[in-house]
Amino acid sequence: MDLVVAESISKDYVNGKVRIRALNDVSFRVGGGTFVSFVGPSGSGKTTLLNLIGCLDRPTSGRLRVAGTDVAGLDRRKGARFRGRHLGFIFQDFNLIPVLTVAENVEYPLVMVRGVEGGKRRAKVARLVEAVGMADERDKFPDQLSGGQKQRVAIARALVTEPDLVLADEPTANLDSHTAGLIIRLMKSMRDTLGTTFVFSTHDMRIVDAVDVVHTLRDGTLVKAADPGPGREGESRV
Amino acid sequence: MFKLVTIALRNVFRYKRRTLLTISLIGIGVAFVLVFVSVTASFKSLMISEITDSMLGHVQIHRKGYVASLDSLPLNLNLGPQAIKTVEETLAGFPEILAFSPRIKFGGVFSNFIESTNIRVNAVDPDKETATVPLLSSRIIEGSRTIAPGTILVPELLARGMKVKIGDVAVVVATNEDGSVNGFQFTVGGILRSVTGPGGRDGYIHIEDGRRILRLEEPSVSEVAVRLKKIGSRDEVVARLEKTLGEHKNAQGRPVFEIHGWTKLTPFFNIVQMIDVMTFFIQLMLIAVVLISIMNVMLMAVYERTREIGTMAAIGTQPGRIISLFLLEGLGLGLLGAAAGAALGSLAVVLLNVSQVRFNFGQQKGLILSSKMNPVDILTISLIVVAVTLLASLRPARRASALDPIKALRQV
Incomplete structure (x- = not known):
């Protein structure tokens, strides 16, 4: 079953009297459990697309279904609830909450978003912190961690609620080459273990090489490859 | 959370x-x-x-209209024997009340036989008065701490101005309710520290002397000062007294009494x-x-x-x-x-x-x-x-x- 179905979605931004089309008639599908990447130059619409899939923004036109829900119709509150239930986020700058320890950052969505009870919550956190290799640093605060360690924590936080889909916006952009490779391997292994779907927006060719499906965006339009993979119509591989 | x-x-x-x-x-x-x-x-x-413990008390009860004419200390607005009895019986039914003191107040002339001056005389029962305004005795800076019959407590400023001291004899002359004038000789029994405000010219004599000087044939008082156990209960007690005493009407159907908390009786409020x-x-x-x-x-x-x-x-x-x-x-x-x-x-x-x-x-x-x-x-x-x-x-x-x-x- 497709986890994300986008049908002719467009997104316009209005800046004063100027209307800018960030996405133009984009259609694609993302299957469950896949590793998908959107690539393209800066300004091509990658982040806009991730924001739409992440219910942080709404398309100007077109239909977008995520995890079986028409997300274009969600208001602010319902959007937040949907994100908490179905989505996980990994950010380029890690975006950990500085006043929380590693374990507390991972625990945050369970407490503040899902309201999972104590014992179950602690077990999940311990499992995820262990899985991303941060068990020894669980009581450290973000400012005591390296960039790679922060991103590991961010991955654990994104996965702790067992979301259907993890959206990762340039997750390796602020990491050195070696750490970026480790992070990519970690995400892949988490996908393999948990079956979570990952959607990336990236420039990083190591991610592009690692993913199952690549969509290329240029000037807000999806560029279709000449030879899409079997059963992957509408998707393009670079 | x-x-x-x-x-x-x-x-x-x-x-x-x-x-x-x-x-x-x-x-x-x-x-x-x-x-x-x-x-x-x-x-x-x-x-x-x-203010309250030296002179006023916490609450005062008067005949209706007395406070409006307070400056002239009108004797014709005194409370008569029946009214006094009613007030005393009513006050006895209030557990919030610690003590009360009936007072006769009148204006007079104080003379040391050489010169004379105005004085406001408070004729009081010493025991009741000290129970109602306990700071009164501490205001006596010279002389006896009690108000014995035949003695007068003179305010400090007046004593200094008139050059009288303890044991001196002075005369108080007062006009009675019927307009006749009567004089009475007192021994200066004590000098009172003045209090701030209109009480600065108040002298004290025994209530029996007050009756004699005014030639009152039957008991009559200008006011009844009341001390409460808790000053904070003033408004509540005043309201209840107004309700209880308000039932008493004169021949014209108007209330006989008026009740005031101390806040209504002094500009210091x-x-x-x-x-x-x-x-x-x-x-x-x-x-x-x-x-x-x-x-x-x-x-x-x-x-x-x-x-x-x-x-x-x-x-x-x-x-x-x-x-x-x-x-x-x-x-x-x-x-x-x-x-x-x-x-x-x-x-x-x-x-x-x-x-x-x-x-x-x-x-x-x-x-x-x-x-x-x-x-x-x-x-x-x-x-x-x-x-x-x-x-x-x-x-x-x-x-x-x-x-x-x-x-x-x-x-x-």
Whole structure:
């Protein structure tokens, strides 16, 4: 079953009297459990697309279904609830909450978003912190961690609620080459273990090489490859 | 909720210097208000006690219309025997009343045989009067502490002006109700320290002497002064007395009695009210200080933590939770500030008491300012501060919860 179905979605931004089309008639599908990447130059619409899939923004036109829900119709509150239930986020700058320890950052969505009870919550956190290799640093605060360690924590936080889909916006952009490779391997292994779907927006060719499906965006339009993979119509591989 | 409180508290201490400055500002404001309230309360209490315990009593009962003509001390508006009996029986039924004292008041001429001057004479039963206004005996600065028949207590200024001393003989001449004049010879039994206000020319004689000088054939009093067990029950007792005594009407169907609390009988109550108004404005200033400082700090926090708020919103935190987080942070600052202020204020009051600050009030010199920190005041001021911090945090909190996650995440 497709986890994300986008049908002719467009997104316009209005800046004063100027209307800018960030996405133009984009259609694609993302299957469950896949590793998908959107690539393209800066300004091509990658982040806009991730924001739409992440219910942080709404398309100007077109239909977008995520995890079986028409997300274009969600208001602010319902959007937040949907994100908490179905989505996980990994950010380029890690975006950990500085006043929380590693374990507390991972625990945050369970407490503040899902309201999972104590014992179950602690077990999940311990499992995820262990899985991303941060068990020894669980009581450290973000400012005591390296960039790679922060991103590991961010991955654990994104996965702790067992979301259907993890959206990762340039997750390796602020990491050195070696750490970026480790992070990519970690995400892949988490996908393999948990079956979570990952959607990336990236420039990083190591991610592009690692993913199952690549969509290329240029000037807000999806560029279709000449030879899409079997059963992957509408998707393009670079 | 516990986690939310933990996050809020950690955020409060995240910017230590700023938090310390804000808490200090609130703390100093709270301490200042508490010291002001405590000092003015003790000044007020001393002033009220000086007025009520020296002369007025807490409540006074008169014949209807007497107070309006108080300056002329009209004898024709005295309470007669039946009215006195009614009042005494009524007062006996009030457990809140500690003591009462019937008084005959009249204007007279005081003469030392060389010169004469006006005097306001209070003819009282000494035991009842001291029970009702216990500071009276402490006002006797020379001579006997009792009012024996045939003696007169002369106010200090009058004694000095007329050059009379203890044991001297003086004559008081008074006009009776029927217009005839009668004189009576007294021995100066004591000199009274003057009280501030119209009581500065009040002399005291025994009630039997008052009846004799006025040639009263049957008991008659100008007023009945009442002392309550708790001065705070004044309004309630006055209301109940008005209801009970109000049932007594004269031949014209009008009420026989009028009842006044001390606040209606002395202009010093205006000073008390002025102090209350000043306290109110001082509290307003505190509210303004807290409001502005908390709002400033919280708005700054929202601005600085925009990305963090965006992250929280992006991962699904409901706007209500973000509002709660910022309200809790504001509340934390308010509570810490209030606690610091209460501690600082209490310390300042202790230091004030230790240093024995002296002041003058009217004729009284060298009164020691003895202030007490009232727990109710601490609680009230703290609640005001907490309420204001919540109010001040509301706008920044709403702003934080309304941030667009996309724009917030873009913030550098």
